[in-house]
Amino acid sequence: MELSERQKEIIEIVKKNEPITGENIAGLLGFSRSTLRPDLSLLTLSELLIAKPKVGYFYNAHRVEPFIIKDIKEKKVEDVMSVPVIVSSDTSIQDTIIKMFLEDAGSIYITEQHHLVGIVSRKDLLKTVMGKMNIEEIPISMAMTRVPNIAYVLSGDSVEFATKKLLEHEVDSLPVIESTDGNGPRPLKVIGKFSKTLVSRLFLNIINNEI
Missing domain, CATH: 3.10.580.10 (CBS-domain)
Incomplete structure (x- = not known):
């Protein structure tokens, strides 16, 4: 799976601000909550983020870090x-x-x-x-x-x-x-x-x- 630049930005925002709500993520990126809903759903289903009702999103280091390593390996020179x-x-x-x-x-x-x-x-x-x-x-x-x-x-x-x-x-x-x-x-x-x-x-x- 290859992440979009926006999805990578979302992960970075959550990492720095966890727990953070979807509304706050949308505000930091300048998008509506509905615009980000597919991205947040994908990141949650992939377990790159952890969603807790009434609390917000958390950064899942155990899933993200191996993904980052794979992403670097596949980068072009x-x-x-x-x-x-x-x-x-x-x-x-x-x-x-x-x-x-x-x-x-x-x-x-x-x-x-x-x-x-x-x-x-x-x-x-x-x-x-x-x-x-x-x-x-x-x-x-x-x-x-x-x-x-x-x-x-x-x-x-x-x-x-x-x-x-x-x-x-x-x-x-x-x-x-x-x-x-x-x-x-x-x-x-x-x-x-x-x-x-x-x-x-x-x-x-x-x-x-x-x-």
């Missing part, structure tokens, strides 16, 4: 992804290092004409600096890991799938590639980042009941 840090392939290694620390990024994605061609991590850049290369003049393309040796996820993939891929490849982040129709080779347009930090934040939100 595009719903939770963060902003990627990107430089072009002709950017110098030195400028890439500066950008990495200014943005506090673990990895930087390298593009040509807005399409993914490589990736560098802090470890890659450390090795480059230790190799005594002329980092002011050499482009980052000389130090990056190149496509096709890069794991990535599509924007339409599920959070569960993307998390498994993070663990499978033992990386800190995965570039998110725009989903397209059709088969065969295609340019990889980077539109986001899916990272271990993001997964940790989702997990913490579950613990704190913030989702």
Whole structure:
């Protein structure tokens, strides 16, 4: 079962204000009681809320929390992804290092004409600096890991799938590639980042009941 945004709002209102009457819920949302009646009936029948006559509605944590976890697993990567840090392939290694620390990024994605061609991590850049290369003049393309040796996820993939891929490849982040129709080779347009930090934040939100 997939909840509507209004039903999710109702659950959040009840969680913060229990016990609360249907009239008060309707008032907080700006709807009439009759408009919300189908939503409240569904949430009560699903045992996500508990209704007590003459008292009001209560939040049923034992039912809601497993539902929230399932909801997160089925979310699309595009719903939770963060902003990627990107430089072009002709950017110098030195400028890439500066950008990495200014943005506090673990990895930087390298593009040509807005399409993914490589990736560098802090470890890659450390090795480059230790190799005594002329980092002011050499482009980052000389130090990056190149496509096709890069794991990535599509924007339409599920959070569960993307998390498994993070663990499978033992990386800190995965570039998110725009989903397209059709088969065969295609340019990889980077539109986001899916990272271990993001997964940790989702997990913490579950613990704190913030989702």
